[in-house]
Amino acid sequence: MSATFTRAGENGRLTLAVPAKGRMSEPALKLCADAGLSFETTERSLVVPCANAPVDLLLVRPSDIPEYVQDGVVHLGITGANLVVEAQADVVTLSELGFARCTLQAAVPDDAPPTAIEDLDRLRVATAYPVSTRLLLEERGVSAELVPVSGSVEATPRLGLADAIVDLVSTGSTASANGLRLIGKLLSSQAVLIGGRGAVVEQRDLVERLELMLSGVVAARRRRYVMMNANVETLPAIRAVLPSMGAPTVLTLADEGAIAVHAAVDADDVWSLLPALREAGASSILVLPIERLVP
Numbered sequence: 001m002s003a004t005f006t007r008a009g010e011n012g013r014l015t016l017a018v019p020a021k022g023r024m025s026e027p028a029l030k031l032c033a034d035a036g037l038s039f040e041t042t043e044r045s046l047v048v049p050c051a052n053a054p055v056d057l058l059l060v061r062p063s064d065i066p067e068y069v070q071d072g073v074v075h076l077g078i079t080g081a082n083l084v085v086e087a088q089a090d091v092v093t094l095s096e097l098g099f100a101r102c103t104l105q106a107a108v109p110d111d112a113p114p115t116a117i118e119d120l121d122r123l124r125v126a127t128a129y130p131v132s133t134r135l136l137l138e139e140r141g142v143s144a145e146l147v148p149v150s151g152s153v154e155a156t157p158r159l160g161l162a163d164a165i166v167d168l169v170s171t172g173s174t175a176s177a178n179g180l181r182l183i184g185k186l187l188s189s190q191a192v193l194i195g196g197r198g199a200v201v202e203q204r205d206l207v208e209r210l211e212l213m214l215s216g217v218v219a220a221r222r223r224r225y226v227m228m229n230a231n232v233e234t235l236p237a238i239r240a241v242l243p244s245m246g247a248p249t250v251l252t253l254a255d256e257g258a259i260a261v262h263a264a265v266d267a268d269d270v271w272s273l274l275p276a277l278r279e280a281g282a283s284s285i286l287v288l289p290i291e292r293l294v295p
């Protein structure tokens, strides 16, 4: 399927900009698919119409998305929160999407003296994010000499181009592999759904529907559905350990006194919950993924 791209609002369809490449692209497209949008991407397609919803995906660079959304080129976008700050874009952040989690951090060579952000005053700081770096350093009263680079920023101290760097970090392994020590965090980021100020008013119904579908998947990914069998007498003990969303479902089984208990719990709690449930009297415990969770 191919389509011509119409500027946002001109054909009654909602336009959603999604990263075309880079580390956000695949999880962003998967989120759209998991949310129920049906589309087919090809290697070179930039505009991808959804077959089952009045939504067109525009595949572009993540760093361009904040400006496209601000200027009304598209209604909505999925991009990094750090890129919204970097573009200083006037957009509405509708929801956090739970992937591409990272922090913007300052780092120095292992043997260099700085131990905190404040120690970067008057030093040369290389970064691919000069706008956010300047802004966040100034907020802390630090006036550094910025050295803008477009990539491989970790190499700049070794090349004698900078005394320190500011870059995105998730595991920290790139920094340590390049002999750098992290000295402080300037910003936390993750993928976000953003909307244009005009779009969220003019296209409110469609925007709300898409936001609900996406955030339903994001919320579901953080939860698990736990099912177990027990004797009715153990129900108080089971309820005491079950941090359920509201009351758990209790079903009567065919055997005298036997029940099944169902509840949605935090995925992070499952590790500690299972032994506690067994201890409380539960057996045949099943843990299932949840596809959508709409409160």
Ligand SMILES: Nc1ncnc2c1ncn2[C@@H]1O[C@H](COP(=O)(O)OP(=O)(O)OP(=O)(O)O)[C@@H](O)[C@H]1O
Pocket (backbone or CB within 6 Å): 021, 022, 023, 024, 061, 062, 063, 079, 080, 081, 082, 083, 100, 101, 102, 168, 169, 170, 171, 189, 190
């Ligand atoms: N190590 C990381 N872990 C998690 N998220 C990250 C990491 N690095 C980057 N991100 C997030 O993904 C976004 C896009 O990064 P990516 O590396 O795909 O593109 P880029 O480096 O900005 O390059 P381009 O110039 O192609 O736009 C970043 O702005 C940030 O929000």
Ligand SMILES: O=P(O)(O)OC[C@H]1O[C@H](OP(=O)(O)OP(=O)(O)O)[C@H](O)[C@@H]1O
Pocket (backbone or CB within 6 Å): 023, 151, 152, 167, 168, 169, 170, 171, 172, 173, 174, 175
């Ligand atoms: O803390 P870590 O888990 O090591 O991740 C940090 C690295 O990830 C990003 O680069 P990316 O992998 O996106 O490569 P790029 O420079 O080509 O964008 C960032 O610029 C760091 O180099």
Ligand SMILES: [Mg+2]
Pocket (backbone or CB within 6 Å): none
């Ligand atoms: Mg990168």
